[in-house]
Amino acid sequence: xxxxxxxxxxxxxxxxxxxxxxxxxxxxxxxxxxxxxxxxxxxxxxxxxxxxxxxxxxxxxxxxxxxxxxxxxxxxxxxxxxxxxxxxxxxxxxxxxxxxxxxxxxxxxxxxxxxxxxxxxxxxxxxxxxxxxxxxxxxxxxxxxxxxxxxxxxxxxxxxxxxxxxxxxxxxxxxxxxxxxxxxxxxxxxxxxxxxxxxxxxxxxxxxxxxxxxxxxxxxxxxxxxxxxxxxxxxxxxxxxxxxxxxxxxxxxxxxxxxxxxxxxxxxxxxxxxxxxxxxxxxxxxxxxxxxxxxxxxxxxxxxxxxxxxxxxxxxxxxxxxxxxxxxxxxxxxxxx
Ligand SMILES: C[S@@+](CC[C@H](N)C(=O)[O-])C[C@H]1O[C@@H](n2cnc3c(N)ncnc32)[C@H](O)[C@@H]1O
Numbered sequence: 001x002x003x004x005x006x007x008x009x010x011x012x013x014x015x016x017x018x019x020x021x022x023x024x025x026x027x028x029x030x031x032x033x034x035x036x037x038x039x040x041x042x043x044x045x046x047x048x049x050x051x052x053x054x055x056x057x058x059x060x061x062x063x064x065x066x067x068x069x070x071x072x073x074x075x076x077x078x079x080x081x082x083x084x085x086x087x088x089x090x091x092x093x094x095x096x097x098x099x100x101x102x103x104x105x106x107x108x109x110x111x112x113x114x115x116x117x118x119x120x121x122x123x124x125x126x127x128x129x130x131x132x133x134x135x136x137x138x139x140x141x142x143x144x145x146x147x148x149x150x151x152x153x154x155x156x157x158x159x160x161x162x163x164x165x166x167x168x169x170x171x172x173x174x175x176x177x178x179x180x181x182x183x184x185x186x187x188x189x190x191x192x193x194x195x196x197x198x199x200x201x202x203x204x205x206x207x208x209x210x211x212x213x214x215x216x217x218x219x220x221x222x223x224x225x226x227x228x229x230x231x232x233x234x235x236x237x238x239x240x241x242x243x244x245x246x247x248x249x250x251x252x253x254x255x256x257x258x259x260x261x262x263x264x265x266x267x268x269x270x271x272x273x274x275x276x277x278x279x280x281x282x283x284x285x286x287x288x289x290x291x292x293x294x295x296x297x298x299x300x301x302x303x304x305x306x307x308x309x310x311x312x313x314x315x316x317x318x319x320x321x322x323x324x325x326x327x328x329x330x331x332x333x334x335x336x337x
Contacts, residue, residue: 009127011120014152015144020118021045021235024275031272035261036279037288038228040172041118041145044093045235048227049119053094054220060211063168063200064097066322070198071100074315074324079104081313081326082194086161088114088153090146090185091169095126098166103134112138114161116149146181150188162194168322171200171257171293178293186307191331195309198324199295201316205251212249212258212292222247225260228289237273244268245287251294260290297323 021042030037044052056064071078078101087105089098092115105111113130117123123141130139142149153161163185173181185195214221225247229240245262252259264281271278281287297320301311309327316323 009124009131009141010139011123011127011141011143012152013144014116014142015118015148018120018143020145020148024236027236028275028277031275031277031279033288035286035288038232038290040290042231043224043228043290044117044119044122045227045231046119046121048224048231049093049122051220051224051227055224056096058215058218058220060215062211063322066317067166067168067198067324068097068100070315070317070322070324071097075100075104077313078196078315078324078326079108082162082196083109084160084162084194085110086112086114086159087164088116088142088149088161089164089166090116090149091165091167092117092126093119093122093167095130098164099130099133101164102130102137106134106137110136110138112140114140114142114149114153116142116144116146118143118145147184150184154188158190160193161189162196163189164196166196166198166324168198168200168292168295170197171295172291173293174291175293182304182307186309186329189329191329193329194312195304195327195329196324197304197327198322199297199300200292200322201320202256202294202296203321205253208251208258208294209249212251212260221249221260225262225289229262229287232272236275237271238275239271239273241268256294256296258292258294259288260292261286262289301325 030039055061095115102113115123120143123143127139127141130137142152170178226242229242232238233240244266246265247262249258249260264283264285267282269278269280304327308330310330312326312328314323314325
């Protein structure tokens, strides 16, 4: 007989016991954009979160592999530099890459990990795996959107903290959302606190479009993108017919964003009953189910620094595809000793 120890997993609802899923006003604002957009977090219900993991396993999806490689090579150095017990991570997902860093931290000091994510299922699974793999690591999951998680940190204790934002998640925000998010991160951190953030760097359109579309024998991106519509059907009484949409991602070099699009293959009217809204789509119209902005490294560093940060260190892969940056909230000497 095998007895498996069930560890207590601590998940704190910071955004109204999951009530954030029903944020009609936020969704309506995005659906009124041209093309109509589904906010990024609505792609990550329990099913969407699993489907995203399938994307990370696609042979051409380099961001996860490159970031994993950077963390494998540099986790010890990063752990030495951040030096604090508390690490909070925005949009932690499965935390498969973060655990490389957490393992290096746990070897050095008592460590508390505070993953912040809309996916309760991912928080539970990752917390269970992490506490099993890294005995001694304390995990407290914060269930909700970024702003709510940061608010919880601001209201809580004043111990130093490093906020991580990996997976180039910052690229999944619009420039306006990014501005708000960076400002909120800066407002949450105290002088000397750390901000560990990764960014996918600009590269040719053909490379990006190969990365963000399925190869012929796979359907991970298609299923992930179409699940946005299924989620709206389930949650907002919409009647999207998935067979009338064709998923395709394009890179727009003017905005430097990959847009994950769903093209209408027929003229159609979609009702979203609980929003009291009808979307009239002509054949060829599109819905935007996700941005992935690509960054110009010096501009990225300058934009973050302008919010009140100093760049402490950076790790870039050999062919300059992807970077991890450690910033320090200004106002105190970098890195406590
Ligand atoms: C692209 S995945 C990346 C996951 C992980 N950081 C990685 O690198 O594999 C984005 C993650 O952020 C979460 N997420 C997206 N928008 C969010 C928001 N506004 N607030 C909280 N979590 C969010 C999703 O649930 C998902 O786990």
